[in-house]
Amino acid sequence: MEIAGKIIDxxxxxxxxxxxxxxxxxxxxRGMGAKFIYSEMVSSKGLVYGSKRSEELxxxxxxxxxxxxxxxxxxxxxxxxxxxxxxxxxxxxxxIDLNMGCPAPKVVKNGSGSALMKTPGKVKLIVSKLSAQLDxxxxxxxxxxxNDDNINAVQIAKISENNGATAVAVHGRTREQYxxxxxxxxxxxxxxDAVKVPVIGNGDIFDIDSAERMFNYTNxxxxxxxxxxxxNPWLIRRLKKYFESSxxxxxxxxxxxxxxxxxxxxxxxxxxxxxxxxxxxxxxxxWYLKGLKNSTYVxxxxxxxxxxxxxxKTLKKYKKTLD
Numbered sequence: 406m407e408i409a410g411k412i413i414d415x416x417x418x419x420x421x422x423x424x425x426x427x428x429x430x431x432x433x434x435r436g437m438g439a440k441f442i443y444s445e446m447v448s449s450k451g452l453v454y455g456s457k458r459s460e461e462l463x464x465x466x467x468x469x470x471x472x473x474x475x476x477x478x479x480x481x482x483x484x485x486x487x488x489x490x491x492x493x494x495x496x497x498x499x500x501i502d503l504n505m506g507c508p509a510p511k512v513v514k515n516g517s518g519s520a521l522m523k524t525p526g527k528v529k530l531i532v533s534k535l536s537a538q539l540d541x542x543x544x545x546x547x548x549x550x551x552n553d554d555n556i557n558a559v560q561i562a563k564i565s566e567n568n569g570a571t572a573v574a575v576h577g578r579t580r581e582q583y584x585x586x587x588x589x590x591x592x593x594x595x596x597x598d599a600v601k602v603p604v605i606g607n608g609d610i611f612d613i614d615s616a617e618r619m620f621n622y623t624n625x626x627x628x629x630x631x632x633x634x635x636x637n638p639w640l641i642r643r644l645k646k647y648f649e650s651s652x653x654x655x656x657x658x659x660x661x662x663x664x665x666x667x668x669x670x671x672x673x674x675x676x677x678x679x680x681x682x683x684x685x686x687x688x689x690x691x692w693y694l695k696g697l698k699n700s701t702y703v704x705x706x707x708x709x710x711x712x713x714x715x716x717x718k719t720l721k722k723y724k725k726t727l728d
Contacts, residue, residue: 406626409542409571415648416627429672437641449479449488460554462708478504480516483533493541502528505547508580519548519580536569546574549592552581559599566600574605593623636692666693
């Protein structure tokens with residue numbers, strides 16, 4: 406597929422996930438063949454006011470063979486535009502994305518994230534300002550709506566397209582659902598039928614079969630992988646191989662999962678330092694170990710450790726019991 410003159414083949418997108426798709430993990434995903442990756446969401450006000458945390462989220466490797474889409478959130482057009490201009494001028498990403506999908510209470514309470522979908526007029530103002538005053542292509546990511554009584558993804562997608570957005574990503578759940586229940590393929594299909602810009606289907610893609618189901622049911626142009634890559638970066642490689650040649654690569658062996666957990670830990674420590682990286686890595690290690698035999702004790706042990714060498718020693722000891 407093509408967005409603003411850029412080719413994404415195969416059309417697989419890595420979703421923006423706070424606390425997950427940070428710099429170290431993005432490098433691992435790049436190594437698995439991820440062509441198009443979103444950053445973690447960046448607060449527009451935080452960036453404008455000089456928040457160090459917001460600036461850290463913008464770090465990426467410009468030499469990588471792939472595209473980066475920096476996602477911003479906020480509810481005020483003024484701050485979103487100022488933040489987008491800072492990003493464009495100082496970081497030069499391939500795309501800038503407007504977050505209309507985050508369901509977190511701390512985000513929606515001020516009207517940001519998926520709460521923006523409740524104010525179509527504000528969406529029109531924001532997208533039009535961003536598109537008119539930036540050279541960087543604008544994309545939007547949304548949910549199906551706020552709740553079952555307010556399913557308006559088609560309306561918001563049309564507004565976004567008509568005001569300059571170059572692509573829309575739709576998570577087929579409402580804000581009220583969070584990540585519960587099942588994804589609504591029908592609303593993604595309706596968005597695809599309603600707009601001419603590329604539509605990216607998002608939600609419940611955990612393997613090849615669910616990826617095919619998303620494509621076949623919705624006729625979407627691309628798919629976005631979120632929770633499916635938590636502890637499973639191989640999913641990108643497996644999907645890429647399948648869509649290129651119809652070949653199904655084997656799932657990673659348990660020992661490979663441990664090796665990747667260690668590799669990821671080393672990258673995180675190199676980037677953040679042990680004091681910050683080790684607490685951050687606990688959830689990742691838990692995801693790598695998910696479903697492996699007798700892993701509960703190992704997860705509990707890792708959660709108590711604060712030194713990289715001890716975490717690695719624990720993981721290597723456990724690895725000897727696998728495969």
